[in-house]
Amino acid sequence: MTTQAIKTGTSARLAARSNTLPPIINLSQIAPGHIHAHILILPSPYTADFRLLCARNPVALPLLAESTKPGIFDAVKSRVAWLEDDEVLLRQHVDLRRDVGGFTVWRDGEVFTDGQGMEDVVSEWKDDHVAFVIASEGSIEAALRQAGLLEGRIPHPPMYRTRKPLFPSGTFYDCEMVVSMRSFSAAETGQVRQVTAPFALAHGEPIDWGWGAVGRLGIRDIDMPEWGERPVTRNGRALGEVAWKDDEVPVFWGSGVTAQEAVAKMELPGTVMANAVGEYLVLDCKDEDVARVS
């Protein structure tokens, strides 16, 4: 199947289920305009704390939905008042164990999978697993592209661990935020903030920007992201080479990868699963659905 043939959330999920999803260069190629979401699957003892972790840290963890009850993998309940469960969010055909291009699996806190991960987690899914659906940065990237601010940029933005603590929630404490980065000219940062701000349910506006942000966030090395590609300037240089010298500055957003880092750090007993980095659950709702507050 080609990317051009995948125009809806349902068709993207069915392609993932049948392992016919083509390699994705950027999120806007698959089911354009639809929300691409992270998925995190936890044993039920940790779900109440994780739900509150999302509520307390919505910039990193914008929770859109969760499975209706432990063990259920084919129905979700919206956590957003105006996204109705069956009509808008996931119109039909969902299998949370199979509808993502690749899964990462942890067992008792150890990663069990490598690279693109497992094609499905049917064999791992237990009766007490609960799945959480968290918005990705696809919607803000689409908005930046439409505004002409992301032309020619790298497809997999660099992501970094930070020393910015999450607000704790029960089991989940001493966790830190993961951020993604895209660079812009300093003069563009105002427009970048304005264009992304409305998408408050999908990370929204940047959390910090400019070279000072690197230190404030506690990022180790701008040229050594923990995930994604190394950042390059418009002129093809390593971004770190122009630090404080050029007009180009890093701009940081909260990233849903924060969820995986939190569960990995907590070394939860049992089996935890998540979308592999760069793979997503595609929903039937649209980018504009996460661009309102009430």
Next chain:
Amino acid sequence: MTTQAIKTGTSARLAARSNTLPPIINLSQIAPGHIHAHILILPSPYTADFRLLCARNPVALPLLAESTKPGIFDAVKSRVAWLEDDEVLLRQHVDLRRDVGGFTVWRDGEVFTDGQGMEDVVSEWKDDHVAFVIASEGSIEAALRQAGLLEGRIPHPPMYRTRKPLFPSGTFYDCEMVVSMRSFSAAETGQVRQVTAPFALAHGEPIDWGWGAVGRLGIRDIDMPEWGERPVTRNGRALGEVAWKDDEVPVFWGSGVTAQEAVAKMELPGTVMANAVGEYLVLDCKDEDVARVS
């Protein structure tokens, strides 16, 4: 009127309106079990950004409601799905200009009032003012009292400026969180977290605790709070004297005073109003209404 006579949100608001509210020693004395809220009143050009500031920083700014449209001071719209506007939140009788014991007023960024502030803001209210209703820490204090963890504690907890940045929202950037502090034995902190965690719509569990938190939050001097009373230990000593030595440790929560600090720092043009510190808008809904997530 005595505090004993004020048992409902409506009676508390009417007492404030007629300036017969008695001096309050602690929130649990007035309309026990009802939610005591902060109120922030802004000119309409800043309300969209402030609404998103709350959405991005719910631990400090748990937004419960706002006035229905600019200029309206006698009706609010709930921002929480299960708190219906008229039935639960503010059953009847609200005048957002008069129903708080005292108001602080800023004009073009300068504080215009002192001490307990103005008894009402009828003369300041303009047709483009919008009021925001933000949960206070009354609900978590009540929960701590019921659990026997706050007996004999000081009525006005110390509050501190921190260097912990808020996630920015448009006009509001470079703002920092205000926290409140209560001290407990180190062994109690687990119970303190558990007891307060459910109140996720009213600050919820602590954001940090222990003596290391003072540095992590960037608090200048534990014995010199910016608001409230100086902290004393169970044995009556200044809390700072026992730092790292005694069993007693500080525990910090996000504070709704963060809202006032943010608007003051931004030096917004026009007239901004808020409840004076220690004065609240009492609602008709109950503490248990902010102890659920969905």
